[in-house]
Amino acid sequence: MTPTPTGYSALEKLTQRIHHLQHLSAIVGWDEAVMMPEGGSESRAGAMAELNVMIHEAYNGPEIPEILARAKDDTADESDPWRRANVREFERVWKTQTCLPADFVEKVTLACMRSEQAWRELRSKNDWKGFKPLFSEVLKLKREEAAIRAQVTGLSRYDSMLEIYDPGMRTESLQRTFADLESFLPEFIPAVVEQQRADRVERPRGPFPAERQRALGTELMKAVGFDFKHGRLDVSHHPFCGGVPRDVRITTRYREDDFTQGLMGVLHETGHAKYEQGLPQPWLAHPVGASRGMAFHESQSLFMEMQVARSREFLEFAAPAIRRHMAPSAGDSDPAYEAENLRRLFTRVNPSYIRVEADEVTYPCHVILRFNLERALIGGDLSLDDLPGEWDARMKSGLGLSTLGNDKDGCMQDVHWPAGLFGYFPSYTLGAIIAAQLMAALEKDHPSLRSEVAAGDFAGMNAWLRKAVWSQGSFFTTDELLRKATGAPLGTEPFKNHLRRRYLDG
């Protein structure tokens, strides 16, 4: 028998168990979304609940405070900064996981489950009145949660919710960043719409069998560097990137009348997947080996989708493959498959109600609206009675669209709030901004990047991202990581430059 480990090695033993439990959770969760027959859900729910209890137990061992204190002592010198960062990350995650009383967590979980379940039906019925009481309960509990988290973290209530998804992200920085976009977009969007008015765009005509879309997606995934020895592509109702770093499972869904969404979805998830596949190998079982929060994760999917896949150069490279798989008999004659037409198709800007269908130019308006409203909701400055009206007013001023009486396409459109995920939305636009900032830095270091992309050579791009982002895990804070990678703090200029170049100068 080996002696019971103490200090840093005890911490490692603990995080390894948690890591393994999370591995099981990731694979079984993927199975549930992708493979499980419908009749299996009840017994699966029981097994998953047990697994969550075990993860909860692992984080709540009474010996952890002492293990943590000793681990800090063990790593106090400067000799191994990764071990020290590992202790720091464990402590952060541990506090997030344990700061709420167990019976409160149970109450919140139940309320969110009920609300999310009801939302699925009530949204399709546009029934805000029916949904409000359930959502009100969620909001009440989430306000309580924010208050508890604020006390533990010493942050403001909303910041303590942001902290769950993006450690170090603060309202003040977001307000500054978003205010800048709010002064930029209201002129930029109409200018793009006006310029695109004259563009002739040919829509490829289907049907596009799922099998062929899958073959196209797989070919392009391989081309951009997805490692199929350590991952899979499958189908699920809601696309996601799951699994574990050594076995990343991405999913998509295929519409047989339109391949464009499915294809961009695959490339988006491929961006997430490459981040996971590129995380630092020796640290995968440890907190410091995890990805650096949701904004950076989203930056990797949007780098792949927005910076790369919708670019002129990528579509020059991909057009022949798209044509070969999507129109195998049409030959070279169909103008819909010309690179320039595909570029227009994949960069079309069109203000619309639904965030998940939005183009990259109008997308930030959707996120900023939610950021402002959810801050007010959590802060208690906005009541649910006023939410639909506020949503409508902001959609009108931001995108010129009214959602009055159309709550299913308004404040009921996203799953996040019904499921209690307050503080998540900003990550999407932060991701877009970081992606543009990374691309600007990468192009400066690597001036031949665009011609390499046009030639289907992604090695230089991947090597840069691996070194700058993927292999860093959670060693740095978000801010440090961004500064190290790009030489600058979070800033909107690269994003605005990207939009100008693509949509006005292009």
Next chain:
Amino acid sequence: MTPTPTGYSALEKLTQRIHHLQHLSAIVGWDEAVMMPEGGSESRAGAMAELNVMIHEAYNGPEIPEILARAKDDTADESDPWRRANVREFERVWKTQTCLPADFVEKVTLACMRSEQAWRELRSKNDWKGFKPLFSEVLKLKREEAAIRAQVTGLSRYDSMLEIYDPGMRTESLQRTFADLESFLPEFIPAVVEQQRADRVERPRGPFPAERQRALGTELMKAVGFDFKHGRLDVSHHPFCGGVPRDVRITTRYREDDFTQGLMGVLHETGHAKYEQGLPQPWLAHPVGASRGMAFHESQSLFMEMQVARSREFLEFAAPAIRRHMAPSAGDSDPAYEAENLRRLFTRVNPSYIRVEADEVTYPCHVILRFNLERALIGGDLSLDDLPGEWDARMKSGLGLSTLGNDKDGCMQDVHWPAGLFGYFPSYTLGAIIAAQLMAALEKDHPSLRSEVAAGDFAGMNAWLRKAVWSQGSFFTTDELLRKATGAPLGTEPFKNHLRRRYLDG
């Protein structure tokens, strides 16, 4: 907070956790065999090992003896026999799981893993000498294991190994049963071979695309009652039936030059699956809700494959579907797809070296040989030096085939011994015998069975099996269950009658 449960409810809480852990193990194990990319194996091995540790911990809680004692008190009256049986089954499984010291289990597991891994390579090289030292270590430890189990159970060494797979099964009963077959088969086999000599059998000519074999398998699975709301069919290197009762995952593999093995494999696993799907719903999370051991499990797969799927009546029903999927363009003219030809094809008897490829007539010879040899190995009456020679001698006397110098098709052919699974082999032939006994009883209760099968109507058959076997879980012992279902103890007459009717009178 709810008070800590005591007595029977504490036992239920414990078995529920174990049940959930086993659910995770089943799904993640299935994923590993069916879905996981090769690069995922190392990190998966870590997660699976952790899960095994947690299952081990769950069985080894220091409070269990007291919980068990109280649960026995709670269920001592006659009012709820299922609860009482549940306590009995828990105690049995618990003893099996905990009777070996933890460090011994670790040693055995490691030795078996090494031996099995080496076997995969050394078997293909026919290298018995290279394999012997590794196998010798496994055998040494398995002898020790049998000695410990014998002490705990009060059984003989080999019986205590049988007990793992088939509670209540004893060497004496097996010897009697097998002796009867050993006096029957040596005359029967040559008579069948002689009678079949004149049969003209047309082999369907491929290729048979996997997709079409899958469609055929799925159609026949549905017809015989596999519930796809609670299960799936997939592909793996070694076919198996996995998952959980509410979500049964069977697998097969397809050879494009021969659909017959894949098809019978699917129907075999479907038999296992229907047993799992038919287990008593309210007891699925409890030990008494599990299937009644390997012999009964094998009886259900062999009932489906041998009693039903290879019968004249089933093939009359299935021939049009087989023709439609396997020869869609050949039309009605290809004589290979006539029911009578398919019957001959699926009942061909041919003494051969390899157990897994054996027909149902020669199969028992393979099992009896292993039963006799493994008893001697565990008992210390046979040394590994003498094993190849003994194998050869018994193959010669049983099937007229020599394996001298051909150990890869002799004593090295199966994974069971290299993996340390001593005591498992008898279940296969017990299953065949029980299947025949069940069919004889079913036909007596339900005289129209064969005409229903020929018409593709399996409702009566399934209702009978559900009532007699599936829904009984582990409430009865194997012997009781068989007597209740068939009115008789284990006996070879129905099996011999079945063979006579199919192979000599048919």
